[in-house]
Amino acid sequence: MHPLIDVPTLDRLIRRRAPVVLLDARWRLAGPPGIESYREGHLPGAVFVDLDEDVAGPPGPGGRHPLPAAGDFEAAMRRAGVSPGRLVVVYDDADSTAAARVWWSLRYFGHDQVRVLDGGHRAWTEAGHPVTTDEPEVKPGDFLAAPGGFPVLDAEGAAELARGGVLLDARSAERYRGEQEPVDPVAGHIPGARSAPTSGNVGVDGRFLPPGLLRERFGQLGATDAADVGAYCGSGVTAAHEILALNLAGIPAALYVGSWSNWVADPANPVATGTG
Incomplete structure (x- = not known):
């Protein structure tokens, strides 16, 4: 779908x-x-x-x-x-x-x-469509959660992908370079990761760019359907946006759910700064 x-x-x-x-x-x-x-x-x-x-x-x-x-x-x-x-x-x-x-x-x-x-x-x-303050009566569903529908990364897998594949950092370029870090205790990025802010996935209206433009954008970063690709951000939220954009571009990718907040929780994990 x-x-x-x-x-x-x-x-x-x-x-x-x-x-x-x-x-x-x-x-x-x-x-x-x-x-x-x-x-x-x-x-x-x-x-x-x-x-x-x-x-x-x-x-x-x-x-x-x-x-x-x-x-x-x-x-x-x-x-x-x-x-x-x-x-x-x-x-x-x-x-x-x-x-x-x-x-x-x-x-x-x-x-x-x-x-x-x-x-x-x-x-x-x-578009002129109505909104409401009424909260609907919800008939409970019977959804069954079965993990594994999409690939995920842990810290070790993210480090390996940064070395041998393409690991995209979905945060702002300033956070990637380590110039500012408003949330987490350490600034910088995973060594080998490539900066790809999610702001570049959408236009000024908030809608996603056409698939062709997204393929071009990610291709310039080495992310293609022939590469092993993953994404991370601060805490695994905006990186999911990156995964969706990659999906639109026809590029399978894994999500490092813990992302930077998990990476810096272990002081043994290395940190890079600058353009990298």
Whole structure:
């Protein structure tokens, strides 16, 4: 299934009362929590999912947003109405950073009918479609979480890929170079990783670039369908966005879920700075 859905297609599905599970995944690293935006107005029928509580395990040495336990993720998705064979559409504010982590997580845990609303909540409202403050009554789903739908990396695997394949760093270029680090205790990047900020995957409207442009972008970094490719970020959220963009470009890639927050938790792991 194509990982994206556009506003007109989703609008037609909603008008036809098609069996779609809508997930509102709005989330901010800093600022008001996403649930506040949800309560101010969301797509009709959408259910809020909390990235920190529903899509990640407790923060710790494994990272700030490690993989949740399969049973915990299964329960959260069942509460949201997710069932096998039923299309899930997930959105966030605009650029799909948080929505991509939900998309990746559902795919990883075995749900293959999931798409991201390209352009998110902003694209929906700019097209003149209504939002609501009504929270839907949700019929619990019967989703079964089966890990392994997408490849993952641990710290050792990320280091090996940086040496022998292509490991993309999805954070801002300033964080990659070690010039600033607003969240984690150590600045820099995994030695051998290549800077590929997720901001380069989308246009000013928050929609993903066409596949051809994404293939060109990643190809300039050595990431092609003939290479072993992986991605990481600060805590495994924006790197999922990178995986989605790579998917659009036809390039399979593994996610280092623990990412930089896991890497620097072990002082024995080396750190590089500069353009690398």
